[in-house]
Amino acid sequence: xxxxxxxxxxxxxxxxxxxxxxxxxxxxxxxxxxxxxxxxxxxxxxxxxxxxxxxxxxxxxxxxxxxxxxxxxxxxxxxxxxxxxxxxxxxxxxxxxxxxxxxxxxxxxxxxxxxxxxxxxxxxxxxxxxxxxxxxxxxxxxxxxxxxxxxxxxxxxxxxxxxxxxxxxxxxxxxxxxxxxxxxxxxxxxxxxxxxxxxxxxxxxxxxxxxxx
Amino acid sequence: xxxxxxxxxxxxxxxxxxxxxxxxxxxxxxxxxxxxxxxxxxxxxxxxxxxxxxxxxxxxxxxxxxxxxxxxxxxxxxxxxxxxxxxxxxxxxxxxxxxxxxxxxxxxxxxxxxxxxxxxxxxxxxxxxxxxxxxxxxxxxxxxxxxxxxxxxxxxxxxxxxxxxxxxxxxxxxxxxxxxxxxxxxxxxxxxxxxxxxxxxxxxxxxxxxxxxxxxxxxxxxxxxxxxxxxxxxxxxxxxxxxxxxxxxxxxxxxxxxxxxxxxxxxxxxxxxxxxxxxxxxxxxxxxxxxxxxxxxxxxxxxxxxxxxxxxxxxxxxxxxxxxxxxxxxxxxxxxxxxxxxxxxxxxxxxxxxxxxxxxxxxxxxxxxxxxxxxxxxxxxxxxxxxxxxxxxxxxxxxxxxxxxxxxxxxxxxxxxxxxxxxxxxxxxxxxxxxxxxxxxxxxxxxxxxxxxxxxxxxxxxxxxxxxxxxxxxxxxxxx
Numbered sequence: 001x002x003x004x005x006x007x008x009x010x011x012x013x014x015x016x017x018x019x020x021x022x023x024x025x026x027x028x029x030x031x032x033x034x035x036x037x038x039x040x041x042x043x044x045x046x047x048x049x050x051x052x053x054x055x056x057x058x059x060x061x062x063x064x065x066x067x068x069x070x071x072x073x074x075x076x077x078x079x080x081x082x083x084x085x086x087x088x089x090x091x092x093x094x095x096x097x098x099x100x101x102x103x104x105x106x107x108x109x110x111x112x113x114x115x116x117x118x119x120x121x122x123x124x125x126x127x128x129x130x131x132x133x134x135x136x137x138x139x140x141x142x143x144x145x146x147x148x149x150x151x152x153x154x155x156x157x158x159x160x161x162x163x164x165x166x167x168x169x170x171x172x173x174x175x176x177x178x179x180x181x182x183x184x185x186x187x188x189x190x191x192x193x194x195x196x197x198x199x200x201x202x203x204x205x206x207x208x209x210x211x212x213x
Numbered sequence: 214x215x216x217x218x219x220x221x222x223x224x225x226x227x228x229x230x231x232x233x234x235x236x237x238x239x240x241x242x243x244x245x246x247x248x249x250x251x252x253x254x255x256x257x258x259x260x261x262x263x264x265x266x267x268x269x270x271x272x273x274x275x276x277x278x279x280x281x282x283x284x285x286x287x288x289x290x291x292x293x294x295x296x297x298x299x300x301x302x303x304x305x306x307x308x309x310x311x312x313x314x315x316x317x318x319x320x321x322x323x324x325x326x327x328x329x330x331x332x333x334x335x336x337x338x339x340x341x342x343x344x345x346x347x348x349x350x351x352x353x354x355x356x357x358x359x360x361x362x363x364x365x366x367x368x369x370x371x372x373x374x375x376x377x378x379x380x381x382x383x384x385x386x387x388x389x390x391x392x393x394x395x396x397x398x399x400x401x402x403x404x405x406x407x408x409x410x411x412x413x414x415x416x417x418x419x420x421x422x423x424x425x426x427x428x429x430x431x432x433x434x435x436x437x438x439x440x441x442x443x444x445x446x447x448x449x450x451x452x453x454x455x456x457x458x459x460x461x462x463x464x465x466x467x468x469x470x471x472x473x474x475x476x477x478x479x480x481x482x483x484x485x486x487x488x489x490x491x492x493x494x495x496x497x498x499x500x501x502x503x504x505x506x507x508x509x510x511x512x513x514x515x516x517x518x519x520x521x522x523x524x525x526x527x528x529x530x531x532x533x534x535x536x537x538x539x540x541x542x543x544x545x546x547x548x549x550x551x552x553x554x555x556x557x558x559x560x561x562x563x564x565x566x567x568x569x570x571x572x573x574x575x576x577x578x579x580x581x582x583x584x585x586x587x588x589x590x591x592x593x594x595x596x597x598x599x600x601x602x603x604x605x606x607x608x609x610x611x612x613x614x615x616x617x618x619x620x621x622x623x624x625x626x627x628x629x630x631x632x633x634x635x636x637x638x639x640x641x642x643x644x645x646x647x648x649x650x651x652x653x654x655x656x657x658x659x660x661x662x663x664x665x666x667x668x669x670x671x672x673x674x675x676x677x678x679x680x681x682x683x684x685x686x687x688x689x690x691x692x693x
């Protein structure tokens with residue numbers, strides 16, 4: 001079980017690097033969607049016999065992160081008629097290297113953390129930290145509004161990975177609430193992206209500079 | 214009762230979204246506000262209603278926040294009718310529905326005793342308030358909304374991670390993973406220290422972003438500057454108070470765990486830093502709504518500073534939550550009127566407001582004296598109480614810096630406010646003014662006058678029931 005979990009987490013880490021290394025925004029959205037689906041499945045693997053609440057939570061997470069949220073974002077992308085992140089603040093290769101560096105640091109750092117005895121050997125904590133850092137890299141280095149929203153999703157995925165340690169602490173209602181907030185958040189962001197596009201004829205957030213001291 | 218307080222505003226929000234009449238819709242706001250305020254007063258008078266379930270408990274600080282925000286919303290709801298009357302050209306469907314949604318979700322923040330649920334509610338307030346900033350529908354308000362959404366969401370995401378860390382600090386010690394506030398408080402001494410400290414830092418950054426503490430305050434001047442005045446009032450008095458309440462939870466757990474030395478260092482630093490940044494950016498500030506945003510940064514700093522001093526300053530801190538909320542509402546609502554009359558919020562164009570809008574300008578000026586801590590207004594009492602708390606706790610350097618930054622803010626803010634109020638309006642503004650129909654009306658001034666009277670009363674005498682509530686809240690925070 002532990003090996004399977006770690007293998008899946010490694011796949012998630014590889015997906016992080018892919019999302020840093022491609023300039024087609026649609027591909028990034030799809031990678032992050034796949035990451036979300038994978039993360040929806042993992043909680044089921046962590047339990048011997050998943051009960052009804054776990055199945056509901058997993059199903060909602062998979063549908064939201066795999067279908068609904070990517071759908072909303074793809075539509076926003078189509079409305080804005082953009083395909084590529086043409087002008088990232090740092091190039092694709094440097095950002096992959098930065099991501100790899102972040103992953104390494106997360107692995108090294110996690111070794112020094114005090115963990116509960118039963119959870120010593122898993123990659124959950126380093127994977128969570130690495131994914132959160134990659135989310136931050138995307139958020140800060142991409143210029144298109146929609147890419148920044150993807151960065152936020154990656155960040156959320158990272159936090160969700162950490163949540164795997166706490167499957168018992170989060171009641172179903174709260175978990176649903178977190179997912180609902182995520183969905184509404186992306187929905188509102190997509191609407192604002194549309195308005196940015198209409199008002200500025202572009203979704204480049206580096207044009208949003210009229211408000212400053 | 215908790216369910217009513219949460220669901221009634223949400224149902225009315227649904228009604229507002231369904232109602233086709235732009236003219237009738239704003240009247241739902243006072244209906245919801247009156248109902249909510251009645252329920253709040255009723256609940257506060259009945260201690261047997263304070264526990265609805267294990268998750269929904271109304272503890273002393275939550276009672277205070279609930280009362281403040283409910284009262285604030287009550288006044289804002291009447292003002293909003295007057296404001297929206299001037300904005301008939303624009304659909305207020307989303308605006309009214311989101312304001313009502315905020316009232317419902319705010320109640321959930323106050324009631325929730327499960328930290329996960331509380332996080333969900335705080336994130337909910339971010340999402341329902343984002344469209345409010347966007348009401349003016351121009352380039353600048355889009356930019357402000359985008360910054361608010363992105364900075365706010367990322368901050369709140371970090372708060373979620375912090376919440377998870379908190380649960381893990383319990384799990385790691387073999388206590389079982391829990392996010393129930395009572396459980397964490399009871400077991401505080403045996404929680405894992407490193408995870409608890411990390412949780413504290415993340416929650417400080419996360420909820421601090423929502424409160425607008427420096428250096429996470431960058432969204433605040435933009436959002437407050439571009440949003441209508443009434444939204445600024447709801448933000449500066451309501452949203453920030455909710456975030457502060459959420460933050461006090463982890464503060465209390467750390468305090469019970471014996472980590473007070475660690476937390477107070479961080480809090481004192483954040484508080485003073487926020488005051489310093491606010492003071493520096495207020496000097497020479499030409500946009501009077503942005504100036505108010507920095508004033509909000511300053512006062513969030515004061516609240517956090519009060520927590521950092523702890524013990525003797527907590528009464529003042531909780532009182533400051535009340536006085537700051539009320540005074541900010543006076544300032545934002547009267548500033549909204551001035552903005553409307555001059556069609557500008559820049560002191561290059563806005564001069565001599567006292568001649569054009571005597572009442573709003575007088576309120577704006579009085580609000581300025583109140584918020585900067587001049588007697589005989591409410592904030593003077595609360596700030597003085599924090600200051601004397603700092604002396605009692607033996608933190609003389611902190612007290613000195615506190616006074617210095619208050620002085621800095623007074624000078625910076627005073628210059629801008631006096632520019633707005635005094636003098637003669639420039640000719641072009643006068644020409645513009647004749648074309649604009651805005652004059653002080655009953656609905657856009659009466660709520661502000663009453664709020665100002667409350668601020669004044671709080672400075673002269675604190676009503677006994679309120680004093681008891683503040684004292685209870687302070688003692689609760691001290692884990693007594």
